[in-house]
Amino acid sequence: MIVVIDYNVGNLKSVENAFKRIGLETVVSRDHEVIRQATGIILPGVGSFPTAMKKLKQYQLIDILTERKEAGIPIMGICLGMQILFERGFEVEETKGLGFLKGDVSLMEVDAKIPHMGWNELLFKQEHPLLKNIKEKDYVYFVHSFMASPSEDELVAYCEYGNKKVTALVAKDNVMGCQFHPEKSGEIGQKILLAFKEMITC
Amino acid sequence: MLAKRIIPCLDIKNGKVVKGVNFVGLKDVGDPIDLAKEYDLQCADEVVFLDITATYEERDIIRDLIERGASELSIPLAVGGGIRTIDDFRTILLSGADKVSVNSAAIKNPQLIKEAADEFGVQCVVVAIDAKQREDKSGYDVYIAGGRENTGLDLIEWVTQCEQLGAGEILLTSMDKDGTRDGFDIDMLNAVIECVSIPVIASGGCGGIEDIIDVFKKTDCDAALAASLFHFGEATISDVKEECMKHGIPVRRNK
Known part of the structure; x- marks a missing residue:
């Protein structure tokens, strides 16, 4: 069972819908007991880093996420959900993240338009099970x-934007994160979610 | 490299697509969801639903459409038309849209852009602007109410303000070109793109594939929006992308 963590940031429906399209029902919850039964966890997120961390605290989700991470349950953060997996964020103000991955999150310094909005090609830095159904340069x-x-x-995959290499996919053991939105990325996104699903059933 | 986006726009009234649609193989050509799904299959990069429904009561219909669209589409969905308040933003986003485009209401109350950006993030705030060149050619004026009312606001001043307030993207429609099918308004687009650093979607005037090639070659716009070209089945999105590739314009072609 995949649990999509509901901590009141943004629209969770699109993640739920995307899993439905690959034939998988997800449970949207912030209930500790439900989360404890999950064999896979999705941490979505839209908004700002400090707000997301505040909400996680408010719903007492930090400890349970840490516990599940330690238990080896596959966890995938999406967009802001990926960013808060890191140690610190510098959006609005310096904020401590979950610290599941090493590194910081800060404003893109790039000689191109911000936000980085649209379809970009994934370039692979290293092999990873999440990439097994897709090819390098898929959008x-x-x-x-x-x-x-x-x-x-x-760092698993990145993309080129302006003069920068932008972090696209990160992973450490059972903790994974996508800066892009697999749930909005057409067929390729579905293939990535399918790969996540396969990591859970086996 | 970031791909240039091709965006079909569906004008919707009472739950049906109103611009003429002539698609082979679709059962109900007026059904926005069927049409949008077809575009998704053709590798559209995003779909826009523009709700031109006249009355407030009919808003439930569009909400239902957004829910269906969001569950069946695998690409981003932007929704515009009649957005007045922050609650309208909330309703549309909670129904499953990824972006909300706001036009007249933002001019009447620019703080709406800021409020929406603060609450939901800049990524979902699209400011749609209809503009027309002044008669003395000294610049462009911004129009509202579907192009009927000249606000007297200068286009460049307005886009600059939109960016400062937190708009994530500009959807720029040239009223001089809209409906003419003789190409996008290259001069107006360049004037705007020079002044802002957020993405700009070109709209109005697309009459053929060559116009899309032209706008990507002559401006640094991020996306091209078209309606009738696709609805009439004159060209598929795949046709457009194939032609873009030939001209060295980066586009997404996964399928």
Whole structure:
């Protein structure tokens, strides 16, 4: 069972819908007992880094997420949900993140338009099960102004935007994150979600 | 590299697509969801639903459409038309839209842009602008009420303000070109793109594939929006993208 964490940031329906399209019902919840039964966790998020962390605290979700991460449950953050997996964010004000991944999240310094909005090509940095159904240079949909600077060994895929390499996919053991929106990325996005689904059933 | 986006726009009234649609193989050509799904299959990068429904009571219909659209489409959905308040933003986003486009209401109350950006994020705030060149050619005026009312506001001043307030994107329609099918308004687009650093969608005047090639070659716009070209089945989105590739314009072609 995949649980989509409901912490009142943005629209969770699109994630739910996307999993439905690949034939998988998800449970949207912030109930600790439900989360404890999850075999896979999706951490979505739209809005700002500090608000997201505040909401996670408000619903007492930090400890349970940490517990599930320690238990080895696959966790995938999407967009802002990926960003808060890192140690610190600098959106609005410096804010402590979940710290599941090493690195910071700060405003993109790029000689191109911000937000980075639209379809961009994924370039692979290293092999990862999430990439098994797709090819390098497949397009996925991005909308963001802030970007994560992960450690080299936790960067899985990136894209080129202006003069920058923008972090697109990160992973460390059972913790994964997409800066892009797989749930909005057409067939390629569905293939990535399918790969996540397969990590859970096996 | 970031791909240039091709965006079909569906004008919807009472739950039906109103601009003429001539698609082979669609059962109900007037059904926005069937049409949008077809565009999704053709590799559209985004779909816009423009609600031109006259009365407030009929808003439930569009809400239902957004819900169906969001569940069946695998690409982003933007919704515009008649957005007045922050609650309208909320309703549309909660129904499943990814972006909301606001036009007249933003001019009457520019703070709406800021409020929406603060609450829902800049990524979902699209400011739609209808503009027309002044008779003395000294610049462009912004119009509202479907192009019927000249606000007297200068286009460049307004887009600059929109960006400062937190607009995530500008959907720029040239009233001089809209409906003419003789190409996008290259001069107006360049004037705007020079002044803002947020993405700009070109709209109005698209009459053929060559117009889309032209707008991407002559301006740095991020996306081209068209309606009749696609609705009439004159060209598919795949046709457009194939032609873009030939001209070295980066486009997404996964399918």
